Amino acid sequence: MSKFGVIVLGPAGAGKTTFCSSLIQNLRNNKRSCFYINLDPAAEDFVYEPDIDIKDLISLSDVMEEMSLGPNGGLIYCFEFLLENMDFLTEPLEEITEEYLIVIDMPGQIxxxxxxxxLPALVKELAGGALNVRMCAAYLLEATFIADRAKFFAGTLSAMSAMLMLEIPHVNILSKMDLVKGTVARRDLKKFLNPEAELLDDDPAAPRMVPEQEQKGNAEDDPLAPKNMMGGASFQRLNRAVAQLIDDFSMVQFLQLDVQDEDSVGAVLSYIDDAVQYHEAQEPKEPTYDLDEDMEDDYGDG
Structure with a gap:
């Protein structure tokens, strides 16, 4: 018997925990069962208390203090420790039935x-063996990234890298859509849902350069100056190479998410259900009412 789960990824500030809370609320509204796992050893505040919290096993603050590590090194240590003690996850999950959706909230260190x-090792542990969890990843990228083409393509490249690393079904999401409503035309927004290299052609933030500068760069300026490092010809060529790589692979497409809109959350959930084939594994449910009695009430004894 399979179990079903979604692992929520994305850079810091993308709204992963908020999305998990909205997803759980949507599941509860539709009378569906949910099992919530927090794997961020630095997270403190939750709308819904996790069923499993990694801080009960190890916390980032303790690791940083005792091991004299920084936040990134400490986080890696926490996950290495988790992989050495996987029974902390696997034993509670053994009791979970296929009616549950397992929601796993991850930290923001991409x-x-x-x-x-x-993380590929963690996913392999959950998907294999007796647990047999059908996993999909939900990768969140903040919608405000579209204001900066370079930032958007860097985030998209990270999403594609995660897809290649994890090798599981993937749902990519532009989160916090409420922050860009009214500031970006709908027809322009659609261009970002299927990222193509042509987005760089109409980048309002990119400085205009003559063909000679595009080929050779501006020899009169210092290439190490901050303005040239983040806006010079070499930087633009790097962005175009990244954008073309994403375009050539054509793997990344985005869904729109506004956590304040229940229909938006429900639409994303439907894609997650399709990715893990949740509904295909559910048994048909018997009616909870007596059909004969209802017919008598509607039509009488005659």
């Missing part, structure tokens, strides 16, 4: 799932 094999 190196955990872009180029360090810690």
């Amino acid at each position: 190196e955990l799932y872009t180029h360090i094999p810690i």
Whole structure:
């Protein structure tokens, strides 16, 4: 019997915990069962108390103090410690039935799932063996990134890197859509849902450069000056190379998410359900009423 889960990823500030809370609320509103796991060893405040909290096993503050590590190194240590003590996760999950959706909230350090094999090992543990959790990833990218093409493509590249590393079904989401409503035209917003390199052609933030500057850069300016490092010809060529790589792979598409809108949360949940094939595994449910009695009430004994 399979179990079903979604692992919520994304950079810091993308709204992962808020999305988890809205997802749980939507599940409860639709009378669906949910099992909430917090794997952020620095998280403190929750709308819904996690069923499993990694801080009951290890906390980032303790690791930083006792091991004299910084936040990133401490976080990696926490997950290495978790992998050495996987029974902390696996034993409670053994009792979970297929009617539950397991929601796993992750920290915002993207190196955990872009180029360090810690999270792929964790996913492999959950998806394999007796647990057999059908996993999908929900990668959140803040919608305000669209105001800066370079930032948007860097975030999109991170999403694609996570897709390649985890090798599980993936749902990419532009979160905090309420922050860009009224500031971006709908037809312009659609261009970001299927990222293409052509987005750089109409970047209002990019300085205009003549063809010679595009090929050689501006020899008169210091290439190490901050304005040239973040806005010079070399920087633009790097952005175009990244954007073209994303365009060539054509793997990343985004859904829109406004956590204040229940329909928006429900739409994202439907994609998650499809990715893990949740509904296909559910047994048909018997009616909770007596059909014969209802017919008698409606039509009488005759």
